[in-house]
Amino acid sequence: MAQAHKLDCESVSAECRFIVQSEDESEAVELATKHMKEVHGQDVTAEELRAEHLQVV
Numbered sequence: 196m197a198q199a200h201k202l203d204c205e206s207v208s209a210e211c212r213f214i215v216q217s218e219d220e221s222e223a224v225e226l227a228t229k230h231m232k233e234v235h236g237q238d239v240t241a242e243e244l245r246a247e248h249l250q251v252v
């Protein structure tokens with residue numbers, strides 16, 4: 196079974212239940228970056244997401 200890359204917005208914002216999960220790492224990062232900007236007004240770089248929030252499940 197392929198590994199999935201998961202990013203749980205709860206690790207960033209206690210009130211947000213947004214979860215991104217994709218087998219494509221770059222897609223997961225891209226969706227999460229967009230979510231952070233549109234919903235939370237935060238500019239989070241792909242590097243920050245990868246380093247701090249991305250989990251492999």
Ligand SMILES: [Zn+2]
Binds near residue numbers: 208230231
């Ligand atoms: Zn969120």
